[in-house]
Amino acid sequence: MSKPTIRQLEYLIALQETKSFSKAAALSNVTQSTLSAGILDLEESLQQRLVNRGRKNITLTSFGEETCESAQKIMEEIDHLSYRAQAIKSPLCGPLRLGVIPTIAPYFLPRLMPRLKEQYPALELHLFEDISENLFEKLRRNDIDIALMAFPYKTHGMTQCPLFKEQFFLAMPKSLTTKENFAKLDDLDQQDLLLLEDGHCLRDHAVEACNLQIPSTRKAYSATSLQTLVQMVNNGLGVTLLPEMAVQTDHLPENIKILPFKKPQPTREIGLVWRKNSPKSGEFEMLSTVMTG
Amino acid sequence: MSKPTIRQLEYLIALQETKSFSKAAALSNVTQSTLSAGILDLEESLQQRLVNRGRKNITLTSFGEETCESAQKIMEEIDHLSYRAQAIKSPLCGPLRLGVIPTIAPYFLPRLMPRLKEQYPALELHLFEDISENLFEKLRRNDIDIALMAFPYKTHGMTQCPLFKEQFFLAMPKSLTTKENFAKLDDLDQQDLLLLEDGHCLRDHAVEACNLQIPSTRKAYSATSLQTLVQMVNNGLGVTLLPEMAVQTDHLPENIKILPFKKPQPTREIGLVWRKNSPKSGEFEMLSTVMTG
DNA sequence: TATTTACAATCGGAAAAATCAATACTAATT
């Protein structure tokens, strides 16, 4: 009544993948006899058949499938173990798939990349620009390792790591001059507020921050990027909210005037999101300090 | 650069528990030299120190702790594996800790136990009666294996297995005679509705079902068990809602009249809850069929 | 029907590993 072996569990996984003892053996880099014996041992130690040995093709029993799932979990955990051991010695090294929302990417990445290159020259950053919803889905499916996005956003089963808050500014055409040097939230719904199209969290956060009811008729004015939005404001079509980083970085057109808000200032929070069980969690913490620093 | 061994991970866990190579060795039923070599091998294969070897006492490095957590997950998964292999051959056998809420236990268990004894004579049922909140906590802490309770109730990270719905009946003193043979939900807030004390989900479900605002002043009337509540109704102190099983089973006092509700009938759902990753999930499914059948 | 094919199980021996018992080593304590 001994315990299953990691090797035996590997054999079982290979067997499930190949549905053949000989192929599974090749996959596991052992001879067929070894794998056969290994599986028999496993069945012996569990006192349960794992494989239906048909003449033409073999299948796993339902308990075999169940066992295989556990085996995969175990192998995954072991891989994580080894990965982390490696990552301690040379963290943030090799490929890393980073998702970024469109209202952050063009402003934050140019600042980030040089610093990252300097501190972690071996890091291969693969970028994916998409809206929060899609990034979240990509995270869940392990299509990306980590996402840079704006909160509040519910990310179940993930770790959220807030980096910093930034305030929104009012961008208006110079023609709409006021003597005021500050905008007030109350003023907003009286004017033509231009927003990004649906799906951009910036839109939601702006709406939320300003406590506005946006009638769907306004959708006619929605734009697909902040740059476009700025152009629309420049042409006198209305006003909009711009996040701090867009104001600092963008080469803004002539005809645009930026006003800060009086308190309460509308803000959004920028942060990282990753799967709670990611083996790279430790490295992501380090990444976050590069991003805040 | 080989892979960690299950045995090595066991050694590490023993080491964390005992903080001593010799004691850990004894715990693992090997000699001190074996365990020492095992840990060294593990450190070698991960290329990382796992143990701070102080003269007086040893500690795990932070990576050692991290590795130990993974090791525990792995061991747990392996235990599950072995347990399930065993459980297939003789399911629902041995000790099982079942939590039951007080508004179900006295009515349902007398019906359940004989059938359970018949179908699974080797099952050792240990019963824990408590309110939903505490049962949930006991589940989380693995103080019980499974709970029988009433829905809706949010049980995060658990599997809910609904068994059946039961309707509520109105229990009133015979003195309050109406010509009606049915009660209506609208009638309720005009009368003295007696409820269980706070914490009982029956109270919440009744309130919810009847769409009532219960002023806290009514608390004066609250009782600690359905039996007590029935006595209060019997003494003409008011009316109450009783679940179907209480009506069917209880030897109700003379002075009480039971009325069914007109549609929409208020109901509650009875079901099982267990940890999603419980190795006994398969057996619990079987248990549920005994309970519905 | 006889033969071939395809595949898993089994066997015996060799290589690798895990383990033990004894011993060496090291720092703190007496």
Added chain:
DNA sequence: AATTAGTATTGATTTTTCCGATTGTAAATA
């Protein structure tokens, strides 16, 4: 300096793993 309390090391022994060759068996083919 001797003792103590702990871990590391060593060499022999047992156990496990693995290979290569062989056997066994049902299906496919001739």
